[in-house]
Amino acid sequence: MSLTVWPARTVLPATQQHHRQVVNLVNGASAPVNIEVEPSQFTQAASGEITFRPPGPVSAASWVSVTPTRFRLKARETRKVTVDVSVPDRPEPGERYIAILFKTPPRKTSRNVQVVGAVASQFLINVPGKAVHRILADRLEAPRFAFGGPLDLSLSIRNAGNVHRSYTGPNRITATAGGKKLVFPHITILGNSRRTVTAQWPDPPLFCVCRASVTFPTGKGEHITRTARIVIVPLPQIIGLLAAALGLFLLTRKGVRYQRALLTAARQEHR
Template identity: 35%
Template sequence: MASATGSGASGASGPAPDPDFSLTVSPARLVVGPEEIDDPQSFQVVNRGRSPVDMVVDKAGFTVGGAGEMLFEHDAPHSAAGWLRVTPAGFRLAPGAERRVTVRIDPPPRPERGGYQMALLFAVPAGTGGGDIKLDRVIGTPIYLTVPGPIDTSVNVGDLTTPSGFTTGGPIDFTATVDNVGTVHRDFLAPRSLKVGVNGYDVPFPDFTLPRGVGRSVTARWANPPFMCVCRATVSVSGSGGTSRRSVTLVVFPLHFLGALIAVAAALYALAWLSRRRRRARALGAARGPRGRDDPDGDGQGGRDAPARVGDEAR
């Protein structure tokens, strides 16, 4: 469900009041396969705000920017906006009311095989009231269409990078560049998300859709890598043209932990050295103590007041 909400009255307490403008459109995206082209498709528009809205339904092609943002262009590549027939194309929607918008697809007799993308724009034009700034409010809902015939689902993984080949721990970001070189859009949505395979772990990228002829970068975050490893990370995508694969090597080593171990080892060595020095000093002091009291000259002959030797007495 796609939605747009405007400002409403504020209150100091209690439940939040309904906003003046609140509009929802469902479904938020539409995928039409070859067997469904002749079937009418529909969107449900609901006014959940407190004010009536005047709705205009327009058609446009679109592409996707490098960060995944939708760029609406009436002449975008592989657009089939001109094939859409919308009923009704304009209406007023009272507060709390809802309206079904029907879409029929009318392709030319022999369209080029493959996929097309276009969008319905559910617009509420700015009012004619006072003020210098006026804002149109628009909800864009993409439509992906595949016409009958052979298709090519090839995708090329251009690159896989990390901020650095060496890290002391997580989280770790992996960024992949993915190009749709086939003829139809590719969905990478859970549980079939694009993943980084790294040392037995699968790290999924956020959900995204890659229209035909579009390339973009996507980033996955590995929140809990192992304590240390030489990790080999790989992204691979299979398609009609085979499997495209890119890999990168990453070293995880906790230098901060190693530094702490070295500091602890140095402290223990210093304590052991000081303890050994004190023991030696005490041993030397104990060895010198008795000799210092009985023989202060250290010649083994006793002090000045010691008795004479026997030989001296005879002389």
């Protein structure tokens, strides 16, 4: 199976009650496939992984209708699917997260294992009402002591609001460590979700008592700052130098003993 869908994510504004969007599906395989289309709810894990689940009784999936819902997609064919979204009157403020799943039904087989493939197009549906922007962050996680690089800096961010927040493009979260700028990955945090992101410091100095710091906007004109202290000690290099110094000392001491033995032997022969 080789299915591609675009757009992968669509954000619908709260300024309209009715929306019509077109989703494109491409079969990149050399064989035709049967496609079933259905709406699904989804949530986001801290790693960014998206989990799909069947719509519940109060899900916004009832706002969505898709045309067509079943079709056969030829090899290398592109198909346009129409998605209509109708927001009801006076819904609870915030965003609704609905995915349009394009599934390949399992083929009949005599074996016990069947594989069902699916790709999704995500819809972030804004509804009229008060949008709550509230971003919280735990402390910046970094090793307190390190013997060299690379080093990882991790930040856990919680979106306690009811709309998503994106840190992408020029708005990506950045950190400074040892005077260098470190860039975190592009992320989108859905409402009432948490994300953990990691940036890497590839080449820290051999020795330093460094301060790492990250500052990013919360969406309300405010900023959050988190810091961490890192002590870097080049322990392998120190051990290597001590071993070299010890070897040189033992070699020098052995040479001195050897010279003394020669002098003693020479004196005895002279007598």
